[in-house]
Amino acid sequence: SYVLTQSPSVSLAPGQTARFSCGGNNIASESVHWYQQKPGQAPVLVVYDDSARPSGIPERFSGAKAGNTATLTISSVEAGDEADYYCQVWHSSRDLWVFGGGTKLTLL
């Protein structure tokens, strides 16, 4: 089965830069999307198609991809950024969507 690998957790102080990685075979050829999910809430799309930002998402959120690893970056993290972050790709050869296991961002 197709797997997207994310680190389980990231802990940072306010004002630092958060980087979340997402690795998977053939990810280089697929669009990667990123979601933020706060406790008890539905996920929110923060980056789509590797690096595009939906309207209403701050410029502090950015996405990039190099080879088989995609990265979501949040610059100058704030208390309101504490959440779980998930990457997602469409596995075209199997006609199914895959989510990474998620990374929990905790502010110190």
Add this chain to the structure above:
Amino acid sequence: QVQLVESGGGVVQPGRSLRLSCAASGFTFSHYDIHWVRQAPGKGLEWVGVISYDGSSKFYADSVKGRFTISRDNSRNTLYLQMISLGGEDTAVYRCAKPRSGSNYEAFDYWGQGALVTVSS
């Protein structure tokens, strides 16, 4: 504004069936493929399946294939998830989600708040 509202969740015994609904508003429902995504308590997101805008095409995760069926009624702007032979591993919050454009291949820009399904004797 776009709204997706799930209903039909509850407690169900192992081996039994349940049907969830997702009522959509604020966009042209009949133009969009729609997804179901679930999340077990304390766990990550798991894609369940998708139905095409006209109901002619459906794809499912391996974990639910043969047990879950997605359908839709475009005249009622409603999506359904019929679940049979439920087991403890199906306990989760189930959410419907809309892609950015009509296509299944786009990121999900709107999600419902979810319906909790608990499989327990």
